[in-house]
Amino acid sequence: MRDPAAAEREGPRGHPRRRASVPAFHLRGDDGRGPRRGVGARGGRACGAGWRGGARGARPARAAHREGLRLLPELRKDPIAGRWVVVATERVRRPADFAVPRGPRRDTSCLFCGGHEDETPPELLAYRDAPDAPANSPGWRVRVVPNRFPALRVEGVLDRRGEGLYDLMNGVGADEVLVESADHHVKLADLAPAAVEDVVRALRDRLVALKRDTRLRAALLFKRHAADAPGRLGHPHAQLLATPIVPREVLEELDRARAYYDYRERCLFCDILRQELEQRTRLVVESEHVLALAPFAARFPFET
Numbered sequence: 001m002r003d004p005a006a007a008e009r010e011g012p013r014g015h016p017r018r019r020a021s022v023p024a025f026h027l028r029g030d031d032g033r034g035p036r037r038g039v040g041a042r043g044g045r046a047c048g049a050g051w052r053g054g055a056r057g058a059r060p061a062r063a064a065h066r067e068g069l070r071l072l073p074e075l076r077k078d079p080i081a082g083r084w085v086v087v088a089t090e091r092v093r094r095p096a097d098f099a100v101p102r103g104p105r106r107d108t109s110c111l112f113c114g115g116h117e118d119e120t121p122p123e124l125l126a127y128r129d130a131p132d133a134p135a136n137s138p139g140w141r142v143r144v145v146p147n148r149f150p151a152l153r154v155e156g157v158l159d160r161r162g163e164g165l166y167d168l169m170n171g172v173g174a175d176e177v178l179v180e181s182a183d184h185h186v187k188l189a190d191l192a193p194a195a196v197e198d199v200v201r202a203l204r205d206r207l208v209a210l211k212r213d214t215r216l217r218a219a220l221l222f223k224r225h226a227a228d229a230p231g232r233l234g235h236p237h238a239q240l241l242a243t244p245i246v247p248r249e250v251l252e253e254l255d256r257a258r259a260y261y262d263y264r265e266r267c268l269f270c271d272i273l274r275q276e277l278e279q280r281t282r283l284v285v286e287s288e289h290v291l292a293l294a295p296f297a298a299r300f301p302f303e304t
């Protein structure tokens, strides 16, 4: 694991900016005691006996593994920035990529491909043409599985607590992978409308299921996509993260929308839509059901 700043520094020649692409959450890989000797910026590669390295010497891989299993991820609040950070101890030793395995097989097939169902954790949801087909069998159109190396853990209680002036809680949450097709080589944009509908319905079904978990308060769907790195795209998938905290950015947006409403007695979002539909200078897509637009104060080209 790396911190977002390290991912930012590394840029497109190293791993893609995995963490930087998830602005609402800040995921860290160490246990809060600072960087370890022997584990570089690519800490994800370090594993087994060497993962602690340095002063304490090499430890047997099994002992280190046991310790990792005991150390559940934590959510810690930064009292200066006001944001919650996932401190995910186990992710220090995960393989280089959180979801799609790297290596020679990467560009041909992977554990998300049809026929590899036994390589993932048991599925949480799948749509199949054959209604009586058993779970975790081939023949699915869309499939959702838990992340093999989750940032957050679904088991356990939140146990909100303080440590002096600091606030923390257990890293309870859901970290799921939505596999958009059984075919390794397609892209979401290339799928037939019915297949895209499957993807959206699967997302809806998982959100409805996660909403029943009273520990969880926010969910974020994100998808890495880079036109300049076709070999790195891997299997078409998205990641769904549900957390027991509402990200600061979301809270701020809600606060501003509420303040706008208090002042003008009108909905901010409806007002934006009304003005953009009149001006028609920033519309990207307009249909009966959906409107996509570039924000008036876009932070980067092609932001929608």
Ligand SMILES: [Zn+2]
Pocket: 108, 109, 110, 111, 112, 113, 183, 184, 234, 235
């Ligand atoms: Zn694949």
Ligand SMILES: [Zn+2]
Pocket: 267, 268, 269, 270, 271
């Ligand atoms: Zn509205």
